Amino acid sequence: MTLKQFYPEGQVLVFDDGEALLLALESAAVPPTFIFLDINMPRLNGLETLEILRANPRTAAIPTFVFSSSNYDADIQRAYELGATSYFVKPHKISRMVQMFEQFSIYWNQFVTHPGHPLTQSNEE
Amino acid sequence: MDTLKRIYLAEDDGDDAGFFTLAFKMCFPGCEIRVFENGGDLLKEIRSGEVLPTFIFLDVNMPIKNGIDTLSELKETRRLATVPTFLISGTEDEKTINTAYKLGASSYFVKPETFAGLVSFAESFKAYWNLSVPPPKRPEE
Numbered sequence: 001m002t003l004k005q006f007y008p009e010g011q012v013l014v015f016d017d018g019e020a021l022l023l024a025l026e027s028a029a030v031p032p033t034f035i036f037l038d039i040n041m042p043r044l045n046g047l048e049t050l051e052i053l054r055a056n057p058r059t060a061a062i063p064t065f066v067f068s069s070s071n072y073d074a075d076i077q078r079a080y081e082l083g084a085t086s087y088f089v090k091p092h093k094i095s096r097m098v099q100m101f102e103q104f105s106i107y108w109n110q111f112v113t114h115p116g117h118p119l120t121q122s123n124e125e
Numbered sequence: 126m127d128t129l130k131r132i133y134l135a136e137d138d139g140d141d142a143g144f145f146t147l148a149f150k151m152c153f154p155g156c157e158i159r160v161f162e163n164g165g166d167l168l169k170e171i172r173s174g175e176v177l178p179t180f181i182f183l184d185v186n187m188p189i190k191n192g193i194d195t196l197s198e199l200k201e202t203r204r205l206a207t208v209p210t211f212l213i214s215g216t217e218d219e220k221t222i223n224t225a226y227k228l229g230a231s232s233y234f235v236k237p238e239t240f241a242g243l244v245s246f247a248e249s250f251k252a253y254w255n256l257s258v259p260p261p262k263r264p265e266e
Contacts (some may be wrong), residue, residue: 060226085232088257104248115222
């Protein structure tokens with residue numbers, strides 16, 4: 001809900017676990033702009049999913065974030081080792097979450113160039 | 126409370142390096158910024174140094190060793206692979222951008238054209254940096 005607020009045109013697809021996400025990616029015509037992964041999920045957890053995404057040339061370049069309630073150093077370290085773009089600890093308060101996605105969208109929309117968002121496209125329109 | 130940042134920048138253009146340093150010093154007061162003229166010099170320092178930088182910025186186009194080759198070498202070394210590494214460039218070439226992300230760049234930026242633009246960029250970078258959780262410090266550091 002909060003993410004949608006800052007990407008009104010965006011489509012947010014939610015999957016119950018990593019396996020469902022990977023399955024949907026296989027048949028997706030257009031790769032997603034970003035991927036957010038929770039760590040604690042049944043079947044395929046976020047870190048296992050991240051490892052598979054990074055090993056596949058089709059998905060390796062997609063900015064992929066770990067968004068978890070875990071603030072254990074071991075989880076954070078492992079996420080970066082596996083190639084997480086950034087690691088975020090889920091805020092408890094909804095107001096903090098809104099603030100988080102606001103900063104996130106400013107950074108990724110206005111300053112960063114990434115495969116799903118070359119700057120020239122947004123500037124020319 | 127901000128912990129003091131140690132920033133490594135590889136940039137062959139002296140003017141760009143100067144403006145970058147100024148903008149980041151404004152946003153991260155007290156930070157230490159080390160500038161290298163190419164990726165080779167940065168790699169030499171980071172491999173021999175005991176303390177790792179908080180994050181690294183690499184210009185894409187540099188003589189001797191460019192940003193992409195430097196990124197690739199950093200990501201091949203386990204100790205250096207988790208240091209958040211950002212690419213900056215004057216141009217946006219789709220293939221280079223893709224390669225950068227595949228190699229594990231944290232983000233790819235096109236250099237802002239004005240100093241004001243560079244300061245806004247540094248401010249947004251700081252806000253984003255403070256939201257995310259960086260790789261934990263290793264015990265030996």
